[in-house]
Amino acid sequence: MKLKNVLASAMCGVLLLPAATMADVLEVTLHYAGPESGSAWKGVQQGVDEANLQGQFLGQNYQIKVVNPDEIDAIDDITVLLMATDEETMLHVARHERMSEVAVFNLTSGADALREACQPNLLSTMISDSMKHDALGQWQERNPDTPVSAQAWHEDFEKFAARQLNTRFSRSHGIPMDDQAWAGWAASKMVTDSIARTQNLDSSDMLTYLKTEIAFDGQKGDGMTFREDGQLRQIVLLINEANEIAAEAPLRGVSGGLDSLGQNNSCQ
């Protein structure tokens, strides 16, 4: 009983936090194009919910605005666009004149063509097909008789505080976090982390910050950075037939680190 009382008063206390008065709060809109259901959408929501918890202390308030990729001209102020559509639409939108100085995130497509395009404002948090291919190659070279599949994320992943992220996501959404959910969470988390630091909603500054300044804590190990072609460097998980994590690629001893996985398109 006593504990309940304490918890109840602590929850009331959230409303009384002295962090920021209304006038101080920075109102932020993240634009999103894609289905309002499914993993990527839930991942974006998770990232925004977490940012709003941080924002209670630091004075930011975030909301998601869903936009139609056919009506890009109608968008007024925009800081970033998160996309969970097919890859042709992503590339088309990223090349739209209106978006030339806006970071467009690919949350769902592994298509290597999106990376080979070297579109300077297109950033992929989803792993590419060639990253999966190389991860599988590293595994098969050492374990030719044991089949595995390659994934960006797994519900049983625990290292690097992945366990805590899995717990938060499944508590909120009732389903395990998967590749697209992680990619959606990661994009919204890195954007909101950046805004908390820079207090700047200018899209061009944000694009530069994401490509040059950030070492993102994606709860997958070292600080994460983007390749020249817009692909987010990250480990790839190898999953066996029993749906268990067999290994993390790059496998130990492979040279090149994270850049041993996937293409490294030079975009000069």
Added chain:
Amino acid sequence: MKLTHLLTSSMIMLSTAVWADPTHRLFASNERDNTVSVIDTRTGEVEATIDIGQRPRGIGLSPDQSTLYVAISDDNAIATVNVKTLEVGPRLVSGDEPEAFDVAPNGNIYLSNEDDATASVIDVVNNEIIAVIPVGIEPEGVAVSPDGSIAAVTSESSNMVHIIETEGHTVIANILVGARPRGLQFNSDGSLLYSTSEISNEVQIIDTSSYTIIKRVGLDSIENSRPMEIAVSPDDSIIYVTTGRGNSVAVMDATTLELLDNIPVGNRVWGMALSRDGSTLYTANGVSGTISVVDTQARKELKQIEVGAFPWGVTLDD
């Protein structure tokens, strides 16, 4: 006058009585085998292994050093052990998933509840949670200032150091620090608060009069460094920082944060305890399953002592 003298001398006697006979025991929480290893630091031998509860992590002593506290995360409790007899005592409440904690001068325990984005305050005498304070996501490191007036808590995923005033248990400041903040430690007069950030690989100094970062330095020269816990030398001149997968202890100037030395220890080093006189440092090496004994004068590891599986933290009764 006489009464004052009498009081003073009796207080000295009292404090002597408390510390006259330390056990010289080092306690290590072994996260993966649910035990606490007890090392006699005079012999360097493990003298006992105590079954403590599920997933022991945070570890510390009561102000009079008579009771050992161990956060047993998966049992949602604080285990207690009599430091002299090594008998396991009654458990204390903790809220969900207690991880790290610090003991205030008045005996209250301030702890982080990892999965609930809260810090809890435990009244040890009444075995009662007296406050639950909302903080950022994945709260981790906790430190109470030497005078007990403020407590600091890091939130790993929200990248903040929260300052809580202990009288009303309200958050009075939130400091945005480098990615994945971990450990915290005050200097001896509480004017400075040191913090580490694992992913941005930084050590920061926070001024506790303005609650602003006055110095931040990266540990890029240490391969695979992921700064974790901090210990401050008794004269406040040096800080020691465990570097996680860097498998070392960084020795830094406490004012300039200049890296003075880097002492190799065991693998994935997290927790740390410094002897009262500052001469010996003990580190918990998770992957190695050992405790390193480090001579701080020579800045050299003297030996490693095998303990249980994945030692997380250490505390010393000296």
